[in-house]
Amino acid sequence: MVLASLLLIAGGALGALLLRRSWRRRDGSVLALVGSGWAILIALGLAAAWVIGPVKGPAVALAMEGVGALLVVWEGRVRRKVARLRDGDVAPEPLEEPGHLWRGILRALLAGPLGMTAAMGVAFCITVYLPGDPRTRIVLGGLLLPILWGLAMTWTLADRGLLRATAVLVGTSIIGFGLAALGGAA
Numbered sequence: 001m002v003l004a005s006l007l008l009i010a011g012g013a014l015g016a017l018l019l020r021r022s023w024r025r026r027d028g029s030v031l032a033l034v035g036s037g038w039a040i041l042i043a044l045g046l047a048a049a050w051v052i053g054p055v056k057g058p059a060v061a062l063a064m065e066g067v068g069a070l071l072v073v074w075e076g077r078v079r080r081k082v083a084r085l086r087d088g089d090v091a092p093e094p095l096e097e098p099g100h101l102w103r104g105i106l107r108a109l110l111a112g113p114l115g116m117t118a119a120m121g122v123a124f125c126i127t128v129y130l131p132g133d134p135r136t137r138i139v140l141g142g143l144l145l146p147i148l149w150g151l152a153m154t155w156t157l158a159d160r161g162l163l164r165a166t167a168v169l170v171g172t173s174i175i176g177f178g179l180a181a182l183g184g185a186a
Contacts, residue, residue, distance in 0.1 A: 012068025015041040114169045115152035121176020128183035
C-alpha cells in the first residue's frame with residue numbers, strides 16, 4: 001500500500017506538471033500535453049482500482065494524486081518581498097507586513113472566540129428587539145449569527161491594530177449582551 005501511494009503521488013505530480021506545462025504553452029503541442037497529463041491521472045486511477053480494489057483504489061488514487069499535484073503547485077509558488085516603509089509612505093496592507101507568530105495567534109484568538117462572542121451579543125440583541133413572533137425572531141437571530149461571526153472574523157483579520165480590534169470586539173460583546181439583557185428584563 002505504501003509503494004502504491006508513493007507511485008500515485010509521483011504520478012499525480014507528473015500529470016500536474018504536464019498540465020501546468022500545457023497551460024504555459026501557446027503552440028500546437030498544448031493538446032498533446034493536456035491529453036497526456038489527464039491520461040496519466042486517469043490511468044493511475046484505473047490501475048489503483050484494479051490493484052487496490054474497486055472502492056478503495058479510486059479514493060486512494062484521488063487523494064495521493066492530489067498530494068502530488070499540490071507538490072507541483074508548492075514548487076511553483078511565488079514569494080513576495082515585504083514592502084519597506086519610507087517616511088511619508090502610507091501604511092502597508094495587512095498581507096504586506098512582516099508576519100510574527102504571536103500576532104497570528106492573537107489574531108486567531110480575537111477572530112475566533114472573541115469574534116463569536118461579539119456576534120452572539122449582536123444576534124441576541126436583534127432577537128430581543130426585533131418585532132414579530134418570538135419563534136421567527138429566534139430563527140432570524142440564529143441565522144444571523146454565522147454571518148455576523150464571519151464579518152467579525154474578516155474585519156479582525158484585516159485590521160492591523162490588535163488593540164483596536166480587541167476594544168471593538170469586547171465593547172460590542174458587552175453592549176450587545178447588556179442591551180439584550182435589558183430588553184429581556186422589560
